[in-house]
Amino acid sequence: MTKKNLALNLLAAASAACFAASALAQHKPEDLVKHRQAAMSLMGWYFGPIGAMVNNKMPFDAKLAARNAGYLVTLSRMPLEGFDPSTSGAKNTKAKDKIYLEMDKFKRHMEKMQTEVDKLDKAAQTGNEADIKVAFGNAAKSCKSCHDDFRAK
């Protein structure tokens, strides 16, 4: 490889890296907002029926509970990347801008929720309704404590 080729290659690699990075950052703020709201909505979609079951508002269905809890494990990993500082001041969002000033705290809330959802999944796989109820309650509290801090009422 000639020196010139090396330089060209480096240049290409560097620009590719830049491009990849900028491609990530290129999401428009409105799309990021849509992304995180979609992720949250899906969590609500699969979370709700588990709550309805353990609070006697619909018949208990161990299979459905296990399926939903399994989905939630994956879903709970999704919303974080939608909370990008570029969305501060965005329209149509209830996310408070202080998220980007207190990112550590926000992430701790996310991780806490993921831990509780993992526990809910474990309980749901055993099919024991009493255990699911306890795990559901704790997971719901982890949603609420983040909403109380970072979601406008």
Place this chain on the structure above:
Amino acid sequence: MHGQRDAMQGGAAHDERPVRVWDVPVRLFHWALAGFFAFQFWSGETGGNAMQWHLYAGYGVLSLVLFRILWGFFGSTYARFASFARGPAACLRYARQLFSRRPVPSLGHNPLGGWMVLAMLGALALQTVTGLFANDQIATQGPLADLVSDAWSDRLSSVHAWNFYVLLGLVSLHIVAVLYYRLVKGQNLIGPMFSGVKRVPAKLAESAAPRPGGAWRALIVFAAALLAVYLVVQRPF
């Protein structure tokens, strides 16, 4: 301290007579509501599985509030709104002596206290009705949330969340006022809410016209309130 004040009034205590001002339904309503309010505060802030109990207890509060509104028209003398919703002149006259240490007794609610009661009942009505349509974006929704669009349910949830602070402010003011009357004006308002009996100067007592609401009427009105809440929540038709 009480004795001292009585002495200052030249033995007013001797001319005091007991008058039954708060009927049993009003007293039961009051203390049940206080308990429910504390429970709703706790369960609403706690979330999780407590939310289901927030709804069940919410139906209880709704029944109580509805009962009290009806009892404001059909209840005993001093339970009626007409007896304590006073005009601006009476309120102003009363307000002028509010900060003097001299007690100015009233038979039922005093003019300002009457409006305080109406304010609390109004805020409670708003709180309970918005709760019916609210959702918490997690896994709980009020029994009527499905009747309105998501946007309206969210708006009413916001009202439910903010109006709670209004209620908390009113309740705090209510408690501070009762303590102020006890400690500064030497008027015990707490005892009568347990016993139903207020001791007032003889002259005022003579003008009293306590007409009981009647236990049967109270039961019928309460049953009507329960039935209305049941119909709204369960929507059997």
